[in-house]
Amino acid sequence: MRIRFVFFFIVITATHSYSQYVRNVSGVGTTAAPFLEIDVGARAIGMGEAFVAVADDATAIFWNPAGLSRLGRNEMIFNHTKWLADINFDFFGGILSVGNYGIVGISMTSLSTADMEVRTVDEPEGTGELFSVGSMALGLSYAKNLTDRFSIGFNTKYIQEKIWHMTASSFAIDFGTLFITQFNDIKIGMNISNFGMDMRLSGRDVMVYHDIDPTIMGNNELTAANLVTDGWSLPLTFRAGIAMDLLKTKNSRLTADIDAVHPNDNTEYLNIGMEYVFNNLFSLRGGYSALFKRDSEEGLTFGAGIESYIGKMVLLKVDYAFTDFDRLGNTHRISLGIGF
16 A cells, blocks of 8 residues: 555656646647547536546546446436537537446547638638538447455547548557555555557548649649648547545535646646535535646636436436636536436
8 A cells, every 4th residue: 555655646746847847838739639628527627627536427438538437337328518619519429338347438528610701811701612520539448346345447548630621540549557555545556548659631632733834834733642641649548537425424525626737738736625415415516626736717616416316217417517618618517427
């Protein structure tokens, strides 16, 4: 146990030292597929997006796949968000127990826009054509308890982004661990997300006609050629968190969680959140996200949830979260979960 705490301390110290070294470089806008960084699950978001050490519902697929092995039931979750600038963001996750072999899961993440008019310099009012932008990720998950207190989990993902005639795709993996200590059952979670190959746009829009030597008269001015696009890395993110029940009685539970987040395309920051549950029926949540993040528009989050059994076997959960994005406006998240 002491070894694990020493390891955790070394990781946090090294991360902090590295952040001091690169404190003048944020890396914003230097990765592909930024939709992979949009948090999922109204419950987690209501807690200030501090969830890596809690991770006890199907959204653990996103936050920390190791937590899937601690659920003790099969579960599906649907999450819809009217994202900024009228963009639609949706997430679906489902997990299934396979007994002593562990937990398996599937997930789909989608970001989409409505059709927009194609405009050019010569035709600023529109060419009559329409285009759309969309991103998608399909994932498979697996988690297992190695001991009664230590769990591991991972995701494999296929990622695709599309804009008009161009597409880019890649594969990535996530890896997480969850450890429940013997001191008041404090939980320590860690997750590395989106470790994978670079993404490079390709499609018919890179096909051009080129005059190889414009200084020569009479040569072919319409030689077919392909433009070469750059490859862009995925938004690799490291999260480490601690969660603890500050209050736990027969009818009430108050949980606090704090996450330290280190992305490769931004500065480091903290997420802090709390959840109060009454009688395993009604929940109130609050938190603060992106604390110390440079130029962040995020901040306070609030949420609530209700869950109840339908019959004796089916658990229905409905969660809501509100996030303040300051000058960018507010977002409202709704999640529907079904346990069985």
